[in-house]
Amino acid sequence: MVDTRYTKRTIVKEQIASSLLPKPREVKVYLPPGYNELLSYPVLYAQDGDDFFNFGRAATWMTQLVLEEGLEPAIIVGVDVDKSVRSEEYAPEGSQFEAYCRFFAEELVPYVESRYPVRRDRQERVIAGDSLGGTVSLHIALEYPELFNRVLSLSGAFLEKTRERIAAEGDLSWLELYMLIGLEETEVSTSRGTFDFLTANRQTRELLEARGAHLFYEEKEGKHLWGFWQKELPNALRFFFG
Numbered sequence: 001m002v003d004t005r006y007t008k009r010t011i012v013k014e015q016i017a018s019s020l021l022p023k024p025r026e027v028k029v030y031l032p033p034g035y036n037e038l039l040s041y042p043v044l045y046a047q048d049g050d051d052f053f054n055f056g057r058a059a060t061w062m063t064q065l066v067l068e069e070g071l072e073p074a075i076i077v078g079v080d081v082d083k084s085v086r087s088e089e090y091a092p093e094g095s096q097f098e099a100y101c102r103f104f105a106e107e108l109v110p111y112v113e114s115r116y117p118v119r120r121d122r123q124e125r126v127i128a129g130d131s132l133g134g135t136v137s138l139h140i141a142l143e144y145p146e147l148f149n150r151v152l153s154l155s156g157a158f159l160e161k162t163r164e165r166i167a168a169e170g171d172l173s174w175l176e177l178y179m180l181i182g183l184e185e186t187e188v189s190t191s192r193g194t195f196d197f198l199t200a201n202r203q204t205r206e207l208l209e210a211r212g213a214h215l216f217y218e219e220k221e222g223k224h225l226w227g228f229w230q231k232e233l234p235n236a237l238r239f240f241f242g
Contacts, residue, residue: 032073047133049078055226090132128152158204173212182222
């Protein structure tokens, strides 16, 4: 029998107007157990918002960890994406990549902070994503270090352009990443070809560590699927909010 304390949750749907994107962006804002607008909360911003909630069970995991383990309650902002233009927004070579990164930093974050009691220190913000969502999350942190210095990457698509971007940096001692990659992710088929994500993550780890970034890096048996990431998401939440 499912414990209804874990499945009962408050998720608010918002629509954010944008001068940078072609149309308004839908977001879903999860409010943790005991939410009180007079308090303040850390916040996790997630790419692929629908997937994080539906396939990653992010709201259920957060609720369970707060109630069972005393995890610090956090607000989760799931940013929706139109899958037909996902690569254009999330991939560094995408036609909407720069506009999307600017939207995230210049419109999304101020919107959330104007309506919800989220803390405004970058240590209290986490930016998260799977695959290309991990890619764009890292790039946003590199472009806007005053906003984000904590990144959660689930099998990030850290391909050549991203590695070049990291290599152009000098000191990344301000950056903290949680990197998860599956040992079976050696031939991942994408709309842009088939790639060895395991090797790409290993190379990215070396580049980041050489520049002083603080990493939690883990390789586990797993494929490039939400079935793998969902089971590992609680550990990531504990890492940032435990």
